[in-house]
């Protein structure tokens with residue numbers, strides 16, 4: 001019997017020796033990865049000392065085999081060793097688990113005081129800024145915004161706009177022809193025809209868009225640029241409506257003291273035709289700014305902006321509108337020139353070079 005007792009006492013001693021490294025471990029000061037390693041190793045010790053094939057499990061099987069008078073004491077000894085092993089393992093395991101849980105929470109905690117990464121937001125191109133401003137004004141006057149195709153047939157680009165065969169605008173040195181009978185539109189007036197065909201009359205539209213001409217790029221020319229075209233057709237529309245509309249728009253853009261003037265001109269698709277100017281927004285028509293010659297108007301006090309006129313009866317007829325019942329006015333101008341004036345940009349090519357240093361100034 002003393003041999004069996006001795007065996008059981010040895011089981012506890014063997015466990016204590018192996019467990020020594022865990023009891024000497026200062027659990028509280030462990031790093032997360034050290035604690036995780038310790039927990040893994042503790043698991044192995046637990047299997048070895050409490051599993052089905054562990055020495056203490058074998059000792060338990062002996063309880064029934066010792067003599068009845070010794071069985072009680074022996075049983076108590078085995079139970080107390082088993083309890084000793086289990087309690088030490090459980091205590092350390094619980095301490096390690098608690099430490100790991102805390103360390104993981106700490107690691108995953110968001111530090112809301114850290115400065116955030118600000119997303120780089122873009123902004124509108126100066127041409128878009130101006131276009132939207134003008135669109136807003138015309139929409140408030142009952143105009144609809146029209147968009148249409150950039151590749152047009154000769155018919156829409158020229159014939160329907162009363163530009164006859166042999167007119168210089170139809171020459172290939174002025175227009176980008178694609179395939180036979182098609183060209184990149186050279187003016188947004190093509191939208192007048194398409195809109196009248198689709199919507200019928202009366203109508204009021206504003207058509208902004210890209211147009212294309214075979215110009216050699218320089219400070220004031222690019223082969224692609226933006227035009228904005230306005231069209232109003234109804235019964236009894238006169239030149240007075242044209243002047244009133246253009247003047248009201250420019251007053252809303254540049255202030256109530258803005259004055260407009262119309263000079264006789266010629267366009268194939270309007271009759272009569274006029275170019276329109278407005279009093280300079282910088283010098284208010286005086287031609288001088290801070291004692292110097294005003295730059296936007298070059299000292300004249302006037303800024304030349306665009307072309308206009310009463311829609312030619314042939315254009316109305318081409319759209320199936322009876323010119324004896326209806327009349328209309330149209331006007332158009334280049335957005336680049338207006339943008340360049342507003343922002344004092346001396347070279348319109350800057351607008352298409354995508355140089356961030358240039359674009360960032362229009363935030």
Ligand SMILES: [Zn+2]
Pocket residue numbers: 280281282283284285286287288294295296297298299300301302
């Ligand atoms: Zn001026």
